[in-house]
Amino acid sequence: MPIMAVPNLEAVAADLFARLGEIGADGVGITRETFGPGEGAAFDLLEAVAREHGLLTARDAAANLSVTLPDTPEALAPTVARPCVIVASHLDSVPQGGNFDGAAGVVAGFLSLLRMQAAGVRPARPPRLMAIRGEESAWFGKAYLGSSALFGKLAPEDLALKHRSGGHTLAEAMAGAGADLARIGQGQRLLDPAAVAAYFELHIEQGPVLVARSLPTAIVTGIRGNVRHARVVCRGEAGHSGAVPRWLRRDAVFAMAELISRLDEHWRVLQEQGLDLVVTFGIVGTNPAEHAISRIPGEAAFSFEVRSQSRDTLEAFYHLMRTECRALERTRKVEFVFDRRLDSAPARMDDGLVKRLLALSRRLGLPEETVPSGAGHDAALFANEGVPSAMIFIRNDKGSHNPEERMDMADFLAGADLLHEGLMEAIGAEGTA
Amino acid sequence: MPIMAVPNLEAVAADLFARLGEIGADGVGITRETFGPGEGAAFDLLEAVAREHGLLTARDAAANLSVTLPDTPEALAPTVARPCVIVASHLDSVPQGGNFDGAAGVVAGFLSLLRMQAAGVRPARPPRLMAIRGEESAWFGKAYLGSSALFGKLAPEDLALKHRSGGHTLAEAMAGAGADLARIGQGQRLLDPAAVAAYFELHIEQGPVLVARSLPTAIVTGIRGNVRHARVVCRGEAGHSGAVPRWLRRDAVFAMAELISRLDEHWRVLQEQGLDLVVTFGIVGTNPAEHAISRIPGEAAFSFEVRSQSRDTLEAFYHLMRTECRALERTRKVEFVFDRRLDSAPARMDDGLVKRLLALSRRLGLPEETVPSGAGHDAALFANEGVPSAMIFIRNDKGSHNPEERMDMADFLAGADLLHEGLMEAIGAEGTA
Numbered sequence A, B: 001m002p003i004m005a006v007p008n009l010e011a012v013a014a015d016l017f018a019r020l021g022e023i024g025a026d027g028v029g030i031t032r033e034t035f036g037p038g039e040g041a042a043f044d045l046l047e048a049v050a051r052e053h054g055l056l057t058a059r060d061a062a063a064n065l066s067v068t069l070p071d072t073p074e075a076l077a078p079t080v081a082r083p084c085v086i087v088a089s090h091l092d093s094v095p096q097g098g099n100f101d102g103a104a105g106v107v108a109g110f111l112s113l114l115r116m117q118a119a120g121v122r123p124a125r126p127p128r129l130m131a132i133r134g135e136e137s138a139w140f141g142k143a144y145l146g147s148s149a150l151f152g153k154l155a156p157e158d159l160a161l162k163h164r165s166g167g168h169t170l171a172e173a174m175a176g177a178g179a180d181l182a183r184i185g186q187g188q189r190l191l192d193p194a195a196v197a198a199y200f201e202l203h204i205e206q207g208p209v210l211v212a213r214s215l216p217t218a219i220v221t222g223i224r225g226n227v228r229h230a231r232v233v234c235r236g237e238a239g240h241s242g243a244v245p246r247w248l249r250r251d252a253v254f255a256m257a258e259l260i261s262r263l264d265e266h267w268r269v270l271q272e273q274g275l276d277l278v279v280t281f282g283i284v285g286t287n288p289a290e291h292a293i294s295r296i297p298g299e300a301a302f303s304f305e306v307r308s309q310s311r312d313t314l315e316a317f318y319h320l321m322r323t324e325c326r327a328l329e330r331t332r333k334v335e336f337v338f339d340r341r342l343d344s345a346p347a348r349m350d351d352g353l354v355k356r357l358l359a360l361s362r363r364l365g366l367p368e369e370t371v372p373s374g375a376g377h378d379a380a381l382f383a384n385e386g387v388p389s390a391m392i393f394i395r396n397d398k399g400s401h402n403p404e405e406r407m408d409m410a411d412f413l414a415g416a417d418l419l420h421e422g423l424m425e426a427i428g429a430e431g432t433a
Helices: A009-024 A037-052 A103-119 A145-150 A170-176 A181-185 A252-272 A311-332 A351-364 A378-384 A409-427 B009-024 B037-052 B103-119 B145-150 B170-176 B181-185 B252-272 B311-332 B351-363 B378-384 B409-427
Strands: A056-059 A065-068 A084-090 A121-123 A127-132 A196-204 A217-223 A225-235 A278-280 A284-286 A299-308 A335-338 A341-344 A370-373 A389-394 A429-432 B056-059 B065-068 B084-090 B121-123 B127-132 B196-204 B217-223 B225-235 B278-280 B284-286 B299-308 B335-338 B342-344 B370-373 B389-394 B429-432
Touching: A009 A037, A009 A103, A009 A409, A037 A056, A037 A065, A037 A103, A037 A127, A065 A103, A084 A103, A084 A378, A084 A409, A103 A121, A103 A127, A103 A196, A103 A409, A121 A409, A127 A145, A145 A170, A145 A378, A170 A181, A196 A378, A196 A409, A217 A351, A217 A378, A217 A409, A225 A252, A225 A311, A252 A278, A252 A284, A252 A299, A252 A311, A252 B252, A299 A311, A311 A335, A351 A389, A351 A409, A370 A389, A378 A389, A389 A409, B009 B037, B009 B103, B009 B409, B037 B056, B037 B065, B037 B103, B037 B127, B065 B103, B084 B103, B084 B378, B084 B409, B103 B121, B103 B127, B103 B196, B103 B409, B121 B409, B127 B145, B145 B170, B145 B378, B170 B181, B196 B378, B196 B409, B217 B351, B217 B378, B217 B409, B225 B252, B225 B311, B252 B278, B252 B284, B252 B299, B252 B311, B299 B311, B311 B335, B351 B389, B351 B409, B370 B389, B378 B389, B389 B409
Parallel strands: A084 A127, A084 A196, A196 A389, A217 A370, B084 B127, B084 B196, B196 B389, B217 B370
Antiparallel strands: A056 A065, A065 A127, A121 A429, A217 A389, A225 A299, A225 A335, A225 A341, A278 A299, A284 A299, A284 B284, B056 B065, B065 B127, B121 B429, B217 B389, B225 B299, B225 B335, B225 B342, B278 B299, B284 B299
């Protein structure tokens, strides 16, 4: 492979982010729907730009996109003679989200491939950039769809999940994006974890810790898992607000509010005892078809999510939630109806990779700092499949999953440098041709 | 006026209820939209049937419908030489409501006019049946629109109220129903209260009290007033659910839930102290445009309603609510944004009319029982204008404002009898021609 001039990485990144931003612009923030048009257009963009630069691309049976160097086509095969090194992230977004959540990791991996290509590296373990489908749970109520499909882990109930609009199913959306539902439905593995020497993911931090501690980058030690219900319905009885005495009320809103307040209090107490725990009711609402100021709400629905790095804490808090619901069913004369429980296991990042990234951080003048990841990432799926995995966080103001998300380009380029150095070690680059 | 055969009242009532039910059928319950097509069709039906029976009809500048005997056209004039006696109720419904809420009173008044007509009465005070527009607050967030317009009490802010769909305004809906917005907008009185000798309204009970006490009918002593906000927005800050630590959260749902739970507890305590009080959050919800299980809800909105027979209790509880909001703004780092406060004053029914209806109940073998009205009614507007007013409640299973509403036809006919006797006394019928 000839040595080429390194392209202007900052310009390549700025151009990619700008074009991704155009694809997702929704008037408020960025919307790139999982297995929908926005995500699809982002995949097409990455594929086209990769080919313009002479890189090889392929789509797998879950419609994920892979990119590799022109000299390492074997990195695109599901089982390879020599294990590959994956650098990956996602290109979908929540509705009205930000432009960098996911895309930053894909763009950083892309820059690294361009540098390897320019340097004419001969890797012992070929690099493979992946844009993974459907990382966000916002669209079908379940996260990590592309990486779950990769490891044969989408159950029939998952494929039957309905789009947030109540319209089509996940299976229909996946088929529309070009996935092979026959293979996915049989739970076939599209990638052998043993064929992956290491997994790297760069991602903006989705919380305020790096900003608060003035760290441009940090290395992730572990990823919180979660237990979720997309929709729990609290059923009481509708009635005229002025005419049903308090003792005869079966008010779904008072019951839901008491549940939320009690669990908020449990959260406070358990956190003070040192447990790692986050609780969220992101979606709550009475039934719009029945809305009236003067009607006792007969129905209220909510989503439930608990996150923790500890499986035991997840189970304990989930049990507490169900216990409180049973208590309220007795005292408030309501009924709680649960949809399917969704689980994402917590994951530990690879100690060896974390140490190497910390050493590289020092060499590059970046902080030798670690943080846990409160948010989930595809890296957790790879780690729980036994693939040594690592994550780099980039400082990001105003959080993510909202249009205010803000990443400094200097921080991004520093993190992309660190990622590149980590990848170079992992692929065992033998030098230039 | 010649004496005519009394029509089969039960058949007339059954036919009217059936045709009203067809007009409003929405697949679940009954929907007759305020100043919308459903209410309009019900008005047209009543007008046509009244004319078929030889009665006189007229629409006023607020698009209310009035009906009187062929010999008493003066009852339809806004100011009359001799005061009239009004019997009235409404024909609109909440979305997915029941068929009898409002309509029962209009049909009962109609039956009474048919009996007067058949008997050839010569009234000292002419009777006037009114179908009053827009009693339900479900459509524009404010109740008693037709009777408020009648007394020149719709303010410009009222006329600018938006339909629940967020589309057109009340003024637009009223104009579409044939109201004279020039007169309404100037706050002109369409009816002189001094020209009304008495106001009668029959209505299904909207609570479970008459069922619980096995009373087919009861006489109303007073009507609860209320203070409302159609929409209060609790604003926090959106963010990724897993990544923002508890101490940095500005979670709109936890704040709203705590507010609702605290006010529920205040309600419980104040009621135990003997105060007349009802509190309802009929509509609550996060912003659907931002919905994600894994997003900290940055916004939650709710409706607020407090009802009481006491003005002091209404004010005290409203003050308490605002105080709790201010406290939560400090502790939860959120902001509560209130739309316009809407007031409906409590009202007392006329003691003399109540006594006469109780005496008539005894004569007819009906219960000599009184109840307060938890729900509001147009009667409150007339009473607060100084018109001696009375209400008869009909037993009704399963409450109102829901499709399960159930009224027994025998109870209805007994109540209609009582209403008729009350009206006959009030109009001072001199006997037959």
